[in-house]
Amino acid sequence: MVETIAPAVCGSRPRTALALLLFATGAIGVAAGVGLLLGSLGSPALLPVAIALAIAGVLREAGLVRLPVPQWRRQVPESWHHALPLPLWSLGYGAGLGAGVLTFQPVATFLIVAVAAAASGTTAAVLALTAFGAGRALGAALPPAFVDVMAALYRPMRRTNAVALALLALALVAAPAGAATISQLDPSVADDGGVAYTQRAPGGATTVVVRPARGGSIAVPGASQPSLRGPYLAYRDPGGVTVVRWRTMQVVRRLAGAWSKPAIEFPYLVAVRSFGERQRMISIDLRTGLQRVLDGLTTGDDLGRPSIDRGQVAWHKTTRTSSRLMMGNVHNGHVRVLLLSRFRLLTNPSLRRGILIWIEQTLGISRVREQRLASRRPSRVRAKVRSPRLFWTTAIGAGKVFFTRWNTNTGEASIVRLPK
């Protein structure tokens, strides 16, 4: 392989450089793709397997036990560089080696790292496998003489490999999968572009983070489910729901008790109040204290996070027989059904300037949908993922659409931003 990407085979130095570039592209691209696949399909449940494999790998590479490595004992097809044009064979060689499992494996490291990556979440898996692909590319870029020296050092390299695998095993034992991941969810966006969201640590501790449009950051420890609008921030905390002026953290109103899922558009606050299994969607005029019940459920079904804009509130209501997107008016209490489905799950709508976005789930697919309320045109899909990934909460404003993307295998959640 190393001798193939050389002027003698490629014909000239520029063609050698092109072959090397395409080889590296193939190796890194395919390796990153394998990492993405592993991370998406993997689960923290694989962590004990990864640790056991790493320990077995240490013993094997140290020469203490003889263990077979599952592999395809072949090399890249030599005929390609005779039969195919240079861009194709160089890209193909890189892709084949970047996949890791299509060629001979002298050491067990790749497979162990692949399993560890699958146990560690998507980001870690992509990074680990991309580094593997870059290593493959480096092997082709280095002078052949250097590779010869490396081949002569096969035994010391295996011992080094054993040490590396031992460090990997220790790292996996010390840091449970996903423990390093801090999730971000429940976005809320102000008209000026300021954003608030919930940050959730692996232990479950939550913090509301406000990132004003002008820069900087404000944290509210112990809080979650933020709603940001103008100078006001509403959030849930252990005592109920609190409304503050976020620049000074001066408390405007505190609702003690089983209140959750606040949405603020001063002077109106909309939130869900639980009475055991029963839930009520209630709007409150913060100036007068007048409360108006917009919706309710009498069983353990779900009233979702509301979104308020120009006096109109959107929320979801899920029962055992249907899923609905609702809209209510805080001024007169009128409520209507925007969308109803008996087989899809419609959740977490957000409303701003006549545009509604929401999450639709069905048959293993999660979609972000967008609809202009005044338009008769059908809704359009803004984003789509397949299980085990799902979309969660949404926000719209300041010319952008935000939503939470969640991996049900790893528990990782992050916020995605799209232009409106």
Added chain:
Amino acid sequence: MPRPDPAELAARLAASGTRRSFLARVGAVVFAVVGGKMVAAAVAPEEAESFHFCGHTFTTGSCPHPGKHPRIDRHGLPLRTSDGRPIDNLGRLIDRTGDPIDRNGNRLRGPDGAPLARAPRTRICQDWVRERHHLDARLQGSWFRCCGGQIRKLWDCCAITKKRINGDAALHGYCYGRRKVFCVTFYDTGLPC
């Protein structure tokens, strides 16, 4: 004139119930009266040959379903294909109250750490097909085969339509009146065969 033995009649009707939807209806009534064990005797002991799932040898496609194959309970609600446990419309296992659970029976939790809310669980034929394909669909004619050691009821989802779920011409099959087979489902009865 000698009166036929009820068990024998049930067996005969179940075995031949695929010929006419009328006979299928009568067979179902007698089936309910004299019990499924009698019917078991009428079903061949070998595993029925499958086309796209066991027992289904015809070409009409499966009804939309959150699982692998269109397994339903006697009310038409979705069940997990592999073990018959109830699932919601998203394909998640659920407990008696309808809350989503994992394989160990623990409540599933969302990214915020709170238990996930219920999703709807609705009838595959009457609700799913109605909404997805805008058809007034109903579970009608059925026939029985032996699958996995138990009697499987293969159940047609029928609608007044010229096209079936495959996109080509729908067949009359075992549907009643003007209805034709839009898609197929099945219900594992639990009766040995």
